[in-house]
Amino acid sequence: NNDNNCLFIIGQVSNSHPQAELVKTLVSWLAHETSGKIYEMASGANAVGAEICEMSAQHNVNQILDSQPESVLLYQAELEDFANSAKARKALQEAQSVVVMSSFASEDVREIADVILPIGLASEVAGSYFNNFMQNQTFTPAAKLQGESKPGWRVLRVLGNLLKVDGFDYETVNQITEQVNKLKVHKAHVKTDCKVHEIQTSDLILHADTAIYDVDMLTRRSQPLQETVHASSGCLSVNPSEAKKYGIENAMSVILNQGENVCHLFANIDDSVPDGSAHVFVHNSTTLNLNTDQLQVTITVGEAI
Numbered sequence: 001n002n003d004n005n006c007l008f009i010i011g012q013v014s015n016s017h018p019q020a021e022l023v024k025t026l027v028s029w030l031a032h033e034t035s036g037k038i039y040e041m042a043s044g045a046n047a048v049g050a051e052i053c054e055m056s057a058q059h060n061v062n063q064i065l066d067s068q069p070e071s072v073l074l075y076q077a078e079l080e081d082f083a084n085s086a087k088a089r090k091a092l093q094e095a096q097s098v099v100v101m102s103s104f105a106s107e108d109v110r111e112i113a114d115v116i117l118p119i120g121l122a123s124e125v126a127g128s129y130f131n132n133f134m135q136n137q138t139f140t141p142a143a144k145l146q147g148e149s150k151p152g153w154r155v156l157r158v159l160g161n162l163l164k165v166d167g168f169d170y171e172t173v174n175q176i177t178e179q180v181n182k183l184k185v186h187k188a189h190v191k192t193d194c195k196v197h198e199i200q201t202s203d204l205i206l207h208a209d210t211a212i213y214d215v216d217m218l219t220r221r222s223q224p225l226q227e228t229v230h231a232s233s234g235c236l237s238v239n240p241s242e243a244k245k246y247g248i249e250n251a252m253s254v255i256l257n258q259g260e261n262v263c264h265l266f267a268n269i270d271d272s273v274p275d276g277s278a279h280v281f282v283h284n285s286t287t288l289n290l291n292t293d294q295l296q297v298t299i300t301v302g303e304a305i
Contacts, residue, residue: 010024010039081216083292084294121143126141202296205277206295214284235280236278251268
């Protein structure tokens with residue numbers, strides 16, 4: 001009715017779920033039936049900006065990895081950022097050419113990259129982000145570029161010029177911002193003809209989440225942030241009912257099994273975890289082996305510590 005102030009918020013867990021398309025369609029239907037509104041939180045610092053610039057990928061990451069690409073340009077991303085790190089590693093190792101633009105040259109990056117181009121972090125360069133409300137927020141450098149690193153947009157400009165691609169003739173970052181501000185914001189819409197893939201499960205459902213300080217390569221490397229209570233703790237959380245079923249106690253060593261993927265974690269009993277599910281924080285080194293697109297998991301109990 002007209003007095004309904006119902007608001008449906010689609011967040012990180014829904015966006016990264018294997019059935020995200022179905023979830024969004026159901027939310028759209030609920031909002032329509034209740035005269036409610038939908039608010040979708042952006043997945044990534046400049047996801048809104050990419051959408052406004054019409055840079056949304058034609059294929060999702062899984063489709064790109066499955067296509068066995070011959071050449072890959074990896075921009076400020078590492079294996080921890082993928083839903084399926086094992087698949088990403090395999091695809092990158094089998095690619096003929098891998099160019100990595102990154103602020104950190106980790107062991108994994110050195111292993112998979114043919115060329116590493118050092119670029120600055122967001123705090124070291126000027127730029128802009130579009131927030132959830134389509135507002136363009138600009139920023140200036142707060143620290144100096146390290147070593148031989150350059151602003152990412154300048155490196156992309158050079159690569160574009162070498163490849164003789166149109167549209168790579170900007171001289172300053174302000175020119176890019178001015179051009180983006182001229183673009184029109186397209187009204188969002190939700191498709192209602194989504195494909196439904198039946199998920200067969202017989203044990204526990206994986207509830208994968210990202211801790212606030214595992215969102216990118218910088219926060220994962222910040223020791224002060226990793227020592228706070230908000231950092232991921234290498235725990236597997238289940239509710240008291242599931243804990244009793246599996247004979248799990250707090251702080252007990254457990255093994256999370258997902259086919260060939262195995263993670264060694266510590267148990268945490270939490271009333272907020274739904275029945276039939278196991279909650280873990282992903283996108284960190286502890287759970288790097290997990291595939292968040294595969295929902296069925298089992299638990300093997302270890303010893304209490």
